[in-house]
């Protein structure tokens with residue numbers, strides 16, 4: 001099923017948190033205090049029972065540990081690698097209050113979920129068929145989680161995916177030093193097989209298939225279409241010059257194909273969120289000589305995680321804080337970014353213009369929203385391009401649910417998985433009257 005190039009550029013990256021063997025996992029598992037009112041559970045959007053799965057590792061019950069993780073989060077293998085554990089589960093560990101390092105929950109979770117996927121362990125049986133059919137739109141984490149629970153509850157599911165890859169942004173956008181695309185696809189295939197879902201690739205719902213047909217042919221619908229393409233700075237002079245491109249699009253190229261790194265000498269990344277920081281780190285790991293970030297706020301107020309930015313700085317990244325681009329210069333191809341500095345109120349400072357030389361510019365100021373597509377959803381509110389739902393993913397229209405980035409505006413894989421799970425249980429209840 002995979003159409004990934006064997007020579008894709010992401011294969012040049014090594015894991016920044018190497019996998020653990022049994023001795024390291026056992027030693028770490030024995031450090032856990034197995035807190036009764038564990039904050040690591042409440043900090044996890046998927047509410048993984050962290051102390052209990054770690055206790056099972058400590059007693060060498062690896063299958064039991066994997067079963068527990070995957071019961072709460074079927075994307076537990078991805079999340080063990082890509083979750084910002086420093087601000088979620090591990091960030092709430094009580095051990096630092098005692099002057100000890102937090103438990104490395106992600107690495108322990110990876111230890112058992114890798115084992116489960118590599119050995120093909122599937123826990124529990126699928127319930128007998130209910131005869132109900134649910135359409136799921138998109139093949140990213142929200143849909144995969146939703147399909148998994150619905151399938152295990154005995155429902156028939158059909159996933160419509162406009163592209164040819166499973167996993168959505170989990171496959172095409174995650175920094176390759178955290179997880180490679182083939183690993184995301186391996187997990188997605190495991191979930192599709194275990195849920196019995198049928199996948200129809202190359203179907204863009206709303207374009208190739210009207211939403212109304214889903215209404216007619218299915219008992220319920222889950223919408224997990226994510227966000228749209230990169231927003232670009234199209235209003236700035238020179239924005240059409242060659243060499244200026246969207247960051248998510250470029251990361252997708254690194255992840256799926258072999259890219260030509262020639263001409264990547266002086267690069268500029270515009271933005272201060274996690275996509276900007278990830279790409280900065282990726283360019284540095286690809287040995288690009290000059291990597292500069294341009295951001296309109298200062299470091300303390302960037303949205304990207306500080307620990308990730310600090311890793312980029314260690315690799316040689318430089319930043320122009322409180323700076324904004326006002327145009328791009330060059331003849332045919334970009335040669336530099338024309339910038340001005342901003343004062344504390346983010347107002348341009350007169351006479352502060354300067355040029356950052358660049359032969360490639362990556363715009364990382366956020367993804368657009370799929371407003372035009374979501375406006376077509378029959379009788380469903382999607383103001384500002386985000387579908388309105390209650391805490392179960394219910395849109396207010398009988399049988400229609402949504403979750404993931406197209407609802408939350410762009411969070412993490414673990415949020416998309418949790419929202420897909422909540423919607424699956426709500427759909428099950430709805431179909432059972």
Ligand SMILES: Cc1cc2nc3c(=O)[nH]c(=O)nc-3n(C[C@H](O)[C@H](O)[C@H](O)COP(=O)(O)OP(=O)(O)OC[C@H]3O[C@@H](n4cnc5c(N)ncnc54)[C@H](O)[C@@H]3O)c2cc1C
Nearest residue numbers: 138140141142162168169204205225226404405412413416
């Ligand atoms: C650069 C970048 C780095 C990230 N890094 C991390 C990270 O380190 N850790 C983390 O937890 N999260 C990270 N995220 C966020 C995470 O990837 C997303 O939150 C998550 O993938 C959202 O899942 P989703 O199912 O909502 O949507 P998506 O993953 O976006 O999947 C949506 C799917 O729907 C398909 N689709 C869209 N429209 C249609 C249509 N009309 N018909 C059929 N199919 C359609 C798309 O092709 C896509 O496959 C990152 C995101 C980006 C952009």
